[in-house]
Amino acid sequence: MWAVRGVLLRPIRPPTESRPMALPPEHIPLERYDPGVPPEEAARRFHEIIRRRRTVRMFSDRPVPREAIEQIIAAAGTAPSGANKQPWRFVAVSNAALKHRIRLAAEEEEREFYGRRASEQWLKDLVPFGTDDSKPFLEIAPWLIVVFKLAKDDDGGMTYYTNESVGIAVGLLLAAAHHAGLATLTHTPSPMTFLRDLLGRPQSERPILLIPVGYPADECRVPDLPKKPLAEAVDWK
Numbered sequence: 546m547w548a549v550r551g552v553l554l555r556p557i558r559p560p561t562e563s564r565p566m567a568l569p570p571e572h573i574p575l576e577r578y579d580p581g582v583p584p585e586e587a588a589r590r591f592h593e594i595i596r597r598r599r600t601v602r603m604f605s606d607r608p609v610p611r612e613a614i615e616q617i618i619a620a621a622g623t624a625p626s627g628a629n630k631q632p633w634r635f636v637a638v639s640n641a642a643l644k645h646r647i648r649l650a651a652e653e654e655e656r657e658f659y660g661r662r663a664s665e666q667w668l669k670d671l672v673p674f675g676t677d678d679s680k681p682f683l684e685i686a687p688w689l690i691v692v693f694k695l696a697k698d699d700d701g702g703m704t705y706y707t708n709e710s711v712g713i714a715v716g717l718l719l720a721a722a723h724h725a726g727l728a729t730l731t732h733t734p735s736p737m738t739f740l741r742d743l744l745g746r747p748q749s750e751r752p753i754l755l756i757p758v759g760y761p762a763d764e765c766r767v768p769d770l771p772k773k774p775l776a777e778a779v780d781w782k
């Protein structure tokens with residue numbers, strides 16, 4: 546123990562176990578997950594899989610079973626969320642006529658975006674991706690998953706940290722699709738409120754992402770993009 550200006554300071558000792566809390570009686574024991582290998586090895590294996598996820602803009606029309614989409618969305622739905630409010634809705638579209646209408650509406654917005662709305666800087670930043678207002682993948686990909694953010698929960702109650710919560714859920718969704726051998730595109734036609742009308746969702750639900758899911762086309766190519774090296778992304782303390 547030592548003193549600064551007469552105040553006694555105790556050395557900080559980290560706790561060895563989390564403090565027992567007054568637990569509600571309905572709590573259940575944690576169902577543990579053991580990867581069966583040390584964490585560094587498990588993390589390395591996962592990184593090896595996930596580093597090959599890429600945003601794909603050239604899809605095959607090869608069918609994807611509905612059960613795959615169900616499992617991918619179920620994985621997304623395991624995400625943590627503010628007060629477990631799960632402020633998301635995933636609308637899974639495979640109907641060809643509906644995909645066609647979504648494509649037409651998205652391309653209309655994108656024509657405005659590329660022709661008028663986007664700043665010069667934004668258009669410059671998009672050059673490496675070779676994107677334009679043509680979105681054939683919205684019809685070719687067997688599935689479109691439209692992600693909505695909920696301003697209130699299904700019982701009309703509050704939702705909290707909706708951006709963070711839905712963002713995490715979508716991260717899991719992209720990882721689950723990739724893990725299943727499927728490709729995704731996180732597409733954001735701007736603005737995308739047309740999706741609410743086309744999909745018959747209420748005003749309290751705001752569309753935030755339009756995600757085609759499917760197999761990449763045989764001739765699929767992607768931009769060669771660097772990812773931040775760990776040393777730049779992390780500040781170790």
Ligand SMILES: Cc1cc2nc3c(=O)[nH]c(=O)nc-3n(C[C@H](O)[C@H](O)[C@H](O)COP(=O)(O)O)c2cc1C
Pocket residue numbers: 598599600601602674676730731732733734767770
């Ligand atoms: C929130 C968000 C919005 C995006 N919107 C679009 C989009 O509208 N169109 C598009 O082609 N790509 C879009 N992307 C994909 C990014 O361009 C892509 O993730 C980025 O270039 C990195 O490439 P990678 O996903 O292959 O690692 C979006 C990505 C995110 C996360």
